[in-house]
Every structure is written in C-alpha cells, then in structure tokens.
Amino acid sequence: MKLFGVVGWKNAGKTGLMERLVTEITGRGFSVSTVKHAHHSFDVDHPGKDSFRHREAGASQVLLSSRNRIALMHELRGAPEPTLEELLRQLAPVDLVLVEGYKRDAHPKIEAHRSVTGNPLIAPDDPTVQAVASDTPLTLDRPVFDLDDTISIADFVLAEVGL
Template sequence: MKVVGFAGYSGAGKTTLIEQVIAALRARGLRVSVIKHAHHRFDIDRPGKDSFRHREAGAVEVLIASRHRLALMREFERETELSVHQLIARLDAGVDWVLVEGFRGSDLSKIEVWRAPTGHAVLYPHDEHVIAVATDDAARLPQPAGRPVLDLNRGAAVADWLIDQGERLAYAAPAQ
C-alpha cells in the first residue's frame, strides 16, 4: 500500500482535493482508504438507532454490519490519541492507497494544501516530510517551495503525480 498525507489549515481545501484524488484513483481501478483526523468530538451514529442505544447503555464497542458495509465504533474509556501509524495498521492491508487528512505533525510524506486568503503560514519550510505543495496561486507562496508545486484545483493531475511517486510512497510501518 502507498500512503500520503494531506496537511494544511482549516479552509485550505484538503477535503475537496482528497475527494477529487479519490475519484481519479478509483477511475484507474485502484482501491483507496482514507483516515481523517478530527480535533473535536464527533459521532457517526444518530440518537434512537439501536447502535446508538447500545453505546449509550455502556457498550465499549458496537460493530454494525450488512452485506454492503461494516462500521466499528469504539468508545475510549479515557482520552486516547492513536498515532497515524496505529490507525493505518487497522486498515485493510489490501488497499492500493491510503490518503490521510490532517495529522500535520506526523512523519508521513505529505502534500501541503495552502491557499493565500486563509492567512495561515506555510508548513513546508519547517517540515521535511512535505514532499509537494498544492495551491491555487503558486505566485503567492511566501517563499520558494523547493519541491513540486501542484494545482489545488486539478485533483486528477495530483493523482497522476502521486502515481508517479508511488515507489517513494510505499508504506513501511515504523519499528516498534
């Protein structure tokens, strides 16, 4: 499997770019998984549903399965922050690509997603793991990127670039 992160600040366009990259990779017959980091509490279940009621009753894990999908919800009994590598280890090892949204501070190879209007600083001058910058206005980068600059609005071209970088992005879990 190949793994790449998409890092940047809120509002830069990470999710939109990832959606386009997923579609482009799938169009090439590749299997894609995504890991999304959430900085806040979230819920994928709805009040009143059986699975929600089971969790509310105190179940530590609720697994819902049908012929079409499987969802596992696990309640942490105390706050737990899993590393991106721990999360990757829980995915289907048979996928071709894992796209990781967030985890800015991770040691994964990543594409920085940056838009000038957000007013956020760039990550690439201080992060050796940024292998490319995706932006909608390369001329407004505050300093030379020193790495490839990709068009944020051309997800298929970003997917092509990733495929060309495939060997470099082959995942090897860190030694424990």
C-alpha cells in the first residue's frame, strides 16, 4: 500500500484537506483508506449501548457488525499505543492510505497551513514534509499549493506515491 500524510498544527485545515483528497482521489478510481491520530481519548461508542457495556465489562476487543459497516474497538487497557506501522498492518489492502497526524513518523507528508493560526511551519525543520498547502503565499524549498487547490494537491500526492 502507498502511504501519504497530512500534517499541521491545530486548526490548520488538515481534516478538510483530507476529506477533499479522499473525494478527489476516489473519484479518479483509486481505493483509499485513512488513519487519523487523536492526541486525546475518544469514543465511538455511547454509554448504555450494548457494545459500550461489553467494553466497560472488560472486553479487550468489541466487534460491531451490521449489513452497512463493521467497527472493531480495541481497548489498550494500559498497553502502549500501537505504532503507525502496526496499525497499517490491520488495514485491508487499498491503493493509498492517507494519514492525518503522525507528524513525527518518517512517511512523506504535505503540511496544511493557515496563517490565521499564527503557528510556525513544520516543513523547514522536517524533510519528510514534501510540500505545503497554505492559504497564504510562501517561499520554500519545496512545492507550495493553495490550500483549496485540491486537484493540484491530489495530482502531487498521486505522483509522489507513483499512482
């Protein structure tokens, strides 16, 4: 599987860019999966529901299945957080995996940047950032795209991963 990341500071436009890239790239006939890193606890389950009750009772894994989707929840219960590599091994094969977050990992990435946040760029100190998608013109030693130019960004990502 080919892998490409989207990184950036909070409110930089990562999720919107991910969403637009998935739409654009799948629209071109490629299969895409995504991995999103969360820096906080999250829940896809709701208190009182059967699967929530299973987890609360101590189940290590809870698999939900319907004719529309399946979801596998794995409780770490003190175990270390899996690495990106370990998580990728759990995915079904696709043409491209887009990763939101995991900015410290070594895979190629594009940085989403919004000037209004006032955050510094990650790219100048990170050679794994292959390009920047920004809402303001920048002069860098790598490609800079308009944050909303999804077609050009998708072209770049697909070329970088050889698709």
